[in-house]
Amino acid sequence: MDLIELSDVSFIYPDGTQALTDIDLSVRAGERVAVLGANGAGKSTLFQLFNGLLHPERGIVTVKGRVVEKAYLKEVRRMIGMVFQDPDDQLFSSTVRQEIAYGLLNLRLAGNQLEQTISGxxxxxxxxxxxxxxxxxxxxxxxxxxxxxxxLAMRPEVLVLDEPTAALDPLGAAKIIKLLNGINRELGITLVFATHDVDVVPLLAGRVYVMDKGEIKLSGPTAEVFARKDLIRAHNLRLPRVAHLAELLERDGQCRFPSFPLTIGQAKKALLERIAEKEAGTE
Ligand SMILES: Nc1ncnc2c1ncn2[C@@H]1O[C@H](COP(=O)(O)OP(=O)(O)OP(=O)(O)O)[C@@H](O)[C@H]1O
Ligand SMILES: [Mg+2]
Known part of the structure; x- marks a missing residue:
């Protein structure tokens, strides 16, 4: 069973803006899913449908097979931990301790256990x-x-992150990517994140949905999605930088790649293979 499933979902804001049209999307347990799209594509709107902050105009949103509706909201919000794009929409307490304690108190954590969970x-x-x-x-x-x-302190089953690396410095972004991958691998927490940063996607997602103008235009495993480079560009995105470099090297006849590397690690491996082939005289 899918953890989150949207079928044929459309959403219109009260001012008449059609933000989502005919969205089909599913997230399975343990996956790392990216929703990639340029500004205004509809990513944040989409995420607010997951936990009932917004309701679809048409179509159905289910979490663990049950339709997201009023009587199910408490459970859904316990399962799905949502980190908003703008932290000012999320933070409301006068101290960081109170901020983190808020949900934990509802779970009846107290004393040492509470303090340790907060500091942890x-x-x-x-x-x-x-x-x-x-x-x-x-x-x-x-x-x-x-x-x-x-x-995170609430240990959700699914972590939904709207632009998790935006506003972070390069080292901070790298740390968060490492942290999120660790959380997924070691705690089995499912990740769904929105981004317009194509370089982050191969580092943090096994599967990608590409959105443009409120529609899903392309989806599939990360390598397959980025192999459709014309479509990626048609939807106001670009290739990851190392893939672009590989494309330029190949175009200029300097190097051929069976598939374009998407990360520095993949590029290093591919280039070392090409160098070894050259040295062995096989090319
Ligand atoms: N409260 C609102 N009322 C009316 N229109 C809205 C509202 N919020 C968003 N929109 C519109 O809906 C569309 C999708 O916006 P959304 O915030 O979901 O995009 P996004 O993909 O998250 O963009 P970004 O990358 O800039 O965060 C945009 O055209 C936006 O102007
Ligand atoms: Mg957004």
């Missing part, structure tokens, strides 16, 4: 000792991490 979550996102700070005085990247810590 802050440790994981790289903000140890931030308990007494005000979330509103933090930098954009720090706010983002506090929002993630508060959701």
């Amino acid at each position: 979550a802050l440790q994981v996102v790289g903000l140890p000792g931030y308990e007494n700070k005000s979330p509103f005085n933090l930098s954009g990247g720090e706010k983002k991490r506090v929002a993630l810590a508060s959701v």
